[in-house]
Amino acid sequence: MKLHQNTVQGVIDSLDVIFHQNGYADKVIERTLKSHPKWGARDRGFVAETVYEMVRWWRLIQALSPSQDLYKMLGTYLLWKGQNLPDWKEFKTLDAKLVKRRLEKIEKRAILESIPDWMDELGESALGSKWDAEIAALNEPAAVVLRANSLKTSVRELAEKLQADGIQSQVPNGYPDALVLAQRQNIFRSAHFKEGLFEVQDASSQLVARALDVAPGMRIVDACAGAGGKSLHLAALMENKGRILSMDVLDYKLKNTKLRARRAGVSIIETRVIESNKTIKRLRNSADRLLLDAPCSGMGVLKRNPDTKWKLSMDEIERVKIIQQEILQGYTTMLKPGGRAVYATCSILPDENEKQVERFLSSEVGRSFRLIEDQKILAHECGFDGFYIAQLEKTS
Incomplete structure (x- = not known):
């Protein structure tokens, strides 16, 4: 593909915001494309795909071209992908043969798979022999x-x-x-x-609502609803009959839920901001079904959000694990005896998944629950995102 200065500049500007101003790749790309309405489909595709792929392979690109110059990193990426570079001054010092020789000398998995060392060690510890295939799958672009x-x-x-x-x-x-x-x-x-x-909505994510085993007329609480994707799926499975209470700590996300529900023809969703523990206590023993799509590390959706590799840390994972257990301990009080809860994450780490459920079931609150079944969904086995889904029944 022939390079054009304005689209190349769009890539450079986007990378600068992502890596030097802590921007999120999806939002940065969206703003970049909106600010260039005259770009055609091919130009827009080039910018979006190139930015996402450079974010995905950032560490490997740096190993192939030890430079902080974004133009040189772009040129290195294009050479790695087998593309010829134009005779621009920004690319003058780059050499395809040198890039190839450097690539051949790299043996370290964390560099070849373009992830931090700590993430590679964590993944191997968590998944053992499956980690090689899993991180390779998580480096593939996500399907639409x-x-x-x-x-x-x-x-x-x-x-x-x-x-x-x-x-x-x-x-x-x-x-x-x-x-x-x-x-x-x-x-x-x-x-x-x-x-x-x-x-x-990713195919793995679509399994979450189905795991709740809902029926028309039920009262459902989606306690970590976010922008409402799974609430909308639940409404469809319920034939738009019953009631869904979509809750979150962030009001702006719930406003998006309302807009999406209107477009989808859904009338049974009510939104409510979780302002304090009182919001939860008022709903004690009120739900036939409870969805806990908990905040998580996002380690199962790296193909969709590659910049998570560079924003995530062990400290953040430890922080989110505390929140997950607090949600299990506090929010499950909203479920009626005999009702079903689903605890789900888009993580592949046992510490966020089955170990959290085990810890909950051994607690005082958790003694009123039993595990029906759980699913450990890995990207390399399903071809979609990595997920965890646990179905729990409240026995008393």
């Missing part, structure tokens, strides 16, 4: 997965509508509501999205 909104359409009907628009997709086995796009594209521009026929 849609969840068909069954209140308005079916998977088959949605696939046909998309195909009529020239968008190819396929139905993955074991995911009743999912469609995987054949090519990455800005699907949010589709008229079908604006009509509420689908949401963008």
